[in-house]
Amino acid sequence: GAGVSQSPSNKVTEKGKDVELRCDPISGHTALYWYRQSLGQGLEFLIYFQGNSAPDKSGLPSDRFSAERTGGSVSTLTIQRTQQEDSAVYLCASSLSGGLTGELFFGEGSRLTVL
Amino acid sequence: RKEVEQDPGPFNVPEGATVAFNCTYSNSASQSFFWYRQDCRKEPKLLMSVYSSGNEDGRFTAQLNRASQYISLLIRDSKLSDSATYLCVVRSYTGGFKTIFGAGTRLFVKA
Numbered sequence: 737g738a739g740v741s742q743s744p745s746n747k748v749t750e751k752g753k754d755v756e757l758r759c760d761p762i763s764g765h766t767a768l769y770w771y772r773q774s775l776g777q778g779l780e781f782l783i784y785f786q787g788n789s790a791p792d793k794s795g796l797p798s799d800r801f802s803a804e805r806t807g808g809s810v811s812t813l814t815i816q817r818t819q820q821e822d823s824a825v826y827l828c829a830s831s832l833s834g835g836l837t838g839e840l841f842f843g844e845g846s847r848l849t850v851l
Numbered sequence: 852r853k854e855v856e857q858d859p860g861p862f863n864v865p866e867g868a869t870v871a872f873n874c875t876y877s878n879s880a881s882q883s884f885f886w887y888r889q890d891c892r893k894e895p896k897l898l899m900s901v902y903s904s905g906n907e908d909g910r911f912t913a914q915l916n917r918a919s920q921y922i923s924l925l926i927r928d929s930k931l932s933d934s935a936t937y938l939c940v941v942r943s944y945t946g947g948f949k950t951i952f953g954a955g956t957r958l959f960v961k962a
Contacts, residue, residue, distance in 0.1 A: 771952070
């Protein structure tokens with residue numbers, strides 16, 4: 737598959753547990769984005785990686801959220817001590833060049849439900 | 852105030868109708884603009900870029916008004932398959948690249 741791959745596709749967890757969401761971008765894409773989308777809502781920016789530059793973490797809602805991108809490819813979004821308001825679809829996107837013009841290609845998302 | 856605002860709709864139109872959506876943005880330094888389409892419970896996909904002089908792609912026409920800070924999307928001869936949520940996307944560079952999505956406008960095209 738040549739598209740963006742996310743796992744797991746669905747995750748149900750109990751409040752207070754930690755979760756890890758994984759994103760495999762399209763090969764060769766230097767830019768990687770994480771967004772989250774609550775039911776019936778728009779996309780909320782979380783974090784942006786561009787090549788070897790320091791990531792833009794300005795969208796992370798609290799210090800319970802962190803993300804890393806290893807070797808400029810796979811990214812993991814970690815949510816510690818999950819809360820019910822963290823329930824959402826977490827979307828990852830990659831782009832060939834990022835910046836102002838590169839098209840974003842999205843994965844199918846990871847649906848997180850916190851009980 | 853949100854950086855990118857859209858009328859959430861829904862817009863309910865019959866097949867063959869012409870429908871238009873607007874999107875306003877607050878950052879005057881915004882530099883590039885796009886429309887993405889999101890089908891129900893699917894991921895967003897690029898519909899078209901929006902150029903300063905306006906541009907057309909088949910039944911779809913996009914316009915940009917920098918002075919008033921809004922972009923528009925016009926769909927002519929609506930099809931049932933156009934039913935989706937249309938997301939306005941604004942990108943800027945102010946110390947770092949930003950890609951901001953609007954909350955989307957829902958369109959239902961009825962037979």
